[in-house]
Amino acid sequence: MSHVNLTQIIEKMKLENLTPEIDVKGIKITQPDINRPALQMAGYFEHYEATRLQIIGFVEYTYMEAMTEERKNKIYNQLLSYPIPCIVFSRELHPDPLFLQIAKEKNVPILMTKKATSAFMAEIIRWLNVMLAPCISVHGVLVDVYGEGVLITGESGIGKSEAALELIKRGHRLVSDDVVEIRKVSDDTLIGNAPDITKHFIELRGIGIIDVKTLFGVSSVKDTQSIDLVIRLEDWNKDKEYDRLGLEEEYTDYLGNKVVCHNIPIRPGRNLAIICESAAVNHRQKKMGYNAAQELYTRVQNSLARRREEDEEDD
Template sequence: MAKVRTKDLMEKFNLELVGGEEGLHRPITTSDISRPGLEMAGYFNYYPAERIQVLGKTELSFLELLDKTERLSRMEKLCADITPGIIITRGLEIPDEFVEAADRYAVPVMRSPMKTTRFSSRLTNYLESKLAPTTAIHGVLVDIYGVGVLITGKSGVGKSETALELVKRGHRLVADDCVEIRQEDMDTLVGNSPDLIEHLLEIRGLGIINVMTLFGAGAVRTNKRITLCIDLELWDKAKQYDRLGLEEDKMKIIDTEITKLTIPVRPGRNLAVIIEVAAMNFRLKRMGVNAAEQFTSKLANVIEDSVPEEFE
């Protein structure tokens, strides 16, 4: 099923349909757009027909210089079988030959009152968001002090209970159980909740609760950029856990790597507080303050100063 169709653009940007109504359900497969200047001049060798075509004042001014037959020929070539739509900006008048070709080949022609550059920018951002690579991960996503924290771990380890405690401490829930993630850029992951379970939290023994109803609209948010992953695992006595914080693991989601911390779970540990501090410490590191490195540097200086001169 196509993520975006031409009809969606009409509704999103309030476009006026001028011709080619039969093609409104054509799928849009790429976020790239094209301004067919060379094509207007007759050069169709590398015409990117699969893109949305945006025509502004420059292109339409050139069309007016062509005779009627040549103009119709160019428009027919522009209306390819895989072209999802053609958009005219600035509310400009559209030649009759354009509408004739659009109706014949069922390619929607729409008009927008916006300036070409501004419309192109908004359209590209919209398509990149909708057509971004996506995946789904079993976990909980919480906004903690502005840091998007993805909490993962095996079923029953306490992810949802920890998220509930974080919400009570003033942080915001994005998604529970299933986190839908899209890669909007090479280093940007944005997570959100499926519509069916949005604002809901499942607590074993209690059931499903609506976080927004219980704690208010300030306790939830629709989406959040993910920058930190915290993996909860049951305490393993045989495993050596990082005690200084010098080592930094990475987790790869789609094509983007994010910082991953592993926190062992056992009775008596307040996971909500630990995760809260982890988020604050992560922010400090991004600001250039690394407590572990500062401690290691001080320790090295102390050791160096304490070595007797005869052993140097």
């Protein structure tokens, strides 16, 4: 199961640890959902999602302040007895000493953020959705071409890295070479990134490993990119019929999401970088509502219709 260490969350979200005595290194978050324990503060613990990250905002905080000491002692002990990964107080709200004391006894980390509750919730949910999304690794190269994430796949040695290098020289940005980690962050969106060990590196046969960031600058690389288009490179087969119009889209499937896929035959003299650029721009144009293949088809149909009308008039 995917997980995020609590130490990562503390570092990423710049949280202040109010219980430094508690060791947070082994605590893991396994789901992107959060919980605001308002009903639990009122004493209702049915269906309590205790394994989620807990966030206490201004409303919960003022309710806690209004409780009697006896009520606090009962509710705090009951609340903190559950296996809670951590509790985050927003708006720099400080929990009362009794809450901190019981949290330390129950070994529940208490954290604090300066951000407003809604803003922090939106940010943490978005980040956890990416980090905990279903993930697979595929063999290929991911490049940002005019804002479109182009995943170049194909057999080893067919020229994927060489095409990526030419695209980088033409001003586009490398995300990953050789291995691409793909995460499904929603039913419509796939996000690709490079493994930490190979980030910003490209392997070129006959030359070896090159550092793209060092050679071409920070503007030539990118950490993550949505995958909008797949280009599958294959050896040219003269006996195979290749699509020359593109009226019907072909798709490939990753983690249940369909992505537009073009099969590009490779033969000497074909400039892969320009082909990839053209495919990316054409795909972007289609998303904006213009389809060149459909436009050509419409023109042909109109031309044929005019000829038929002229023939009927002649008769």
